Amino acid sequence: MKIADLTVMELQERLRNGLVYQIGPFKFQLTVKNCKTLVSQLHWLFAHYPTFSQPQLIDFAIQVRRPRLWRRWWRPQVEFKADGDPGMAPFPLDHALPMLEWGSNWCIATHAHRYLMLHAAVVERQGHAILFPAWPGSGKSTLCAALSLSGWRMLSDEFGLLEPESGLLQPLPKLTPLKNTSIEVMKRFSPEAVIGPLFEKTRKGMVAHFRPPAASIEQAQEKAQPRWIIFPRYKAGANNVLVPVEKSQALLRLANNAFNYKLLATTGFQAARQLVDQCNCYELNFDSLRAVIPLLLSLYEQEFVSPPVNNKSRVVNETAD
Amino acid sequence: MGTFTQQQDEAINWRLADLGQLLWADWGEDTIVFNGLSADTHLLNTMSLDVLLLLAKKPMSAEQLIISLAKQWQQPLEQIAKSISSLIHNLDCLGLIEPEFT
Numbered sequence: 542m543k544i545a546d547l548t549v550m551e552l553q554e555r556l557r558n559g560l561v562y563q564i565g566p567f568k569f570q571l572t573v574k575n576c577k578t579l580v581s582q583l584h585w586l587f588a589h590y591p592t593f594s595q596p597q598l599i600d601f602a603i604q605v606r607r608p609r610l611w612r613r614w615w616r617p618q619v620e621f622k623a624d625g626d627p628g629m630a631p632f633p634l635d636h637a638l639p640m641l642e643w644g645s646n647w648c649i650a651t652h653a654h655r656y657l658m659l660h661a662a663v664v665e666r667q668g669h670a671i672l673f674p675a676w677p678g679s680g681k682s683t684l685c686a687a688l689s690l691s692g693w694r695m696l697s698d699e700f701g702l703l704e705p706e707s708g709l710l711q712p713l714p715k716l717t718p719l720k721n722t723s724i725e726v727m728k729r730f731s732p733e734a735v736i737g738p739l740f741e742k743t744r745k746g747m748v749a750h751f752r753p754p755a756a757s758i759e760q761a762q763e764k765a766q767p768r769w770i771i772f773p774r775y776k777a778g779a780n781n782v783l784v785p786v787e788k789s790q791a792l793l794r795l796a797n798n799a800f801n802y803k804l805l806a807t808t809g810f811q812a813a814r815q816l817v818d819q820c821n822c823y824e825l826n827f828d829s830l831r832a833v834i835p836l837l838l839s840l841y842e843q844e845f846v847s848p849p850v851n852n853k854s855r856v857v858n859e860t861a862d
Numbered sequence: 863m864g865t866f867t868q869q870q871d872e873a874i875n876w877r878l879a880d881l882g883q884l885l886w887a888d889w890g891e892d893t894i895v896f897n898g899l900s901a902d903t904h905l906l907n908t909m910s911l912d913v914l915l916l917l918a919k920k921p922m923s924a925e926q927l928i929i930s931l932a933k934q935w936q937q938p939l940e941q942i943a944k945s946i947s948s949l950i951h952n953l954d955c956l957g958l959i960e961p962e963f964t
Contacts, residue, residue: 806898
């Protein structure tokens with residue numbers, strides 16, 4: 542059953558008692574009380590996520606609720622609670638959805654250590670994935686959203702979840718928070734883009750959430766083989782070309798842009814090294830989605846059939862001998 | 863991390879901190895080394911790599927290192943001595959090499 546199969550009233554009732562829903566490999570039990578606006582937003586934006594009526598093993602029990610005391614009436618607020626302490630100060634009540642999204646990201650980033658968690662967007666085509674590792678503000682979420690409406694499957698806009706044992710990427714198609722000018726860019730890019738309400742003056746400026754296409758959510762159990770690592774950077778006036786990046790540089794940049802690389806220690810390094818082994822690595826400075834999307838399709842068509850260049854790293858003993 | 867004077871540096875032997883804890887990746891360009899003791903990842907240039915590879919074979923004093931590298935690189939001793947001494951200090955600070963106490 543999907544959340545869309547519930548009426549708003551049924552969803553509200555489920556949320557009151559703990560709604561269990563699944564995003565990628567994670568099951569959340571979400572309790573929401575006294576936040577009617579959030580209920581209708583979830584009914585719309587979470588429509589394609591599976592939900593369960595039977596008891597389930599859950600990964601994260603989370604709550605979005607209004608604090609007690611006088612804040613119920615004067616400038617009402619909302620707070621996020623989870624196992625452990627996310628340390629999030631209350632948000633204004635009408636910012637409950639961004640709070641839920643950032644809070645659930647915190648749950649994943651601090652607990653899901655069976656994966657090497659790269660700070661990266663991921664898209665896939667015929668089982669082969671592109672990772673876009675980048676810091677916030679690089680345009681990776683916008684690029685990921687646009688590609689998901691252009692024949693690519695969206696795995697994630699934020700978490701490149703790499704399974705160390707298999708070397709495969711695990712989808713996590715959460716809502717994509719578009720920020721500031723990206724919101725208008727995506728609206729102009731495609732009338733098919735489902736974008737939620739506008740939240741102004743959040744800690745990241747103006748935010749609106751892009752809903753991943755239904756197909757991306759329905760295929761969230763299908764892992765993908767990493768094939769390209771592309772470091773994107775939105776820059777006005779950029780020439781929209783792919784520039785090869787040395788694999789050693791790519792590995793270092795991945796290591797510096799992961800949630801738990803150091804925590805996983807040797808496992809993290811080996812996983813990152815094998816990832817780089819399997820991938821061709823590029824840098825992409827772009828200023829136009831219309832230019833970049835055919836460029837990436839062309840890359841895919843040219844390199845899909847050929848093996849990655851320099852595809853195996855040597856180990857020290859080979860070097861020392 | 864060692865805090866040795868120049869005189870002491872020349873007298874002591876240096877070795878890799880723990881060869882079993884060092885993991886490497888090398889695609890024929892720069893070399894990456896991961897230190898399992900610190901969970902730090904380092905990008906090595908040729909000079910650093912050559913020092914580590916020599917020390918991976920056997921512990922050496924700074925003087926022995928300078929002589930070996932001068933021969934390997936075909937450079938005059940005095941031209942590389944200062945940079946090798948400085949490099950030994952840096953690699954020690956990063957925990958990649960350590961003085962050998964016997």
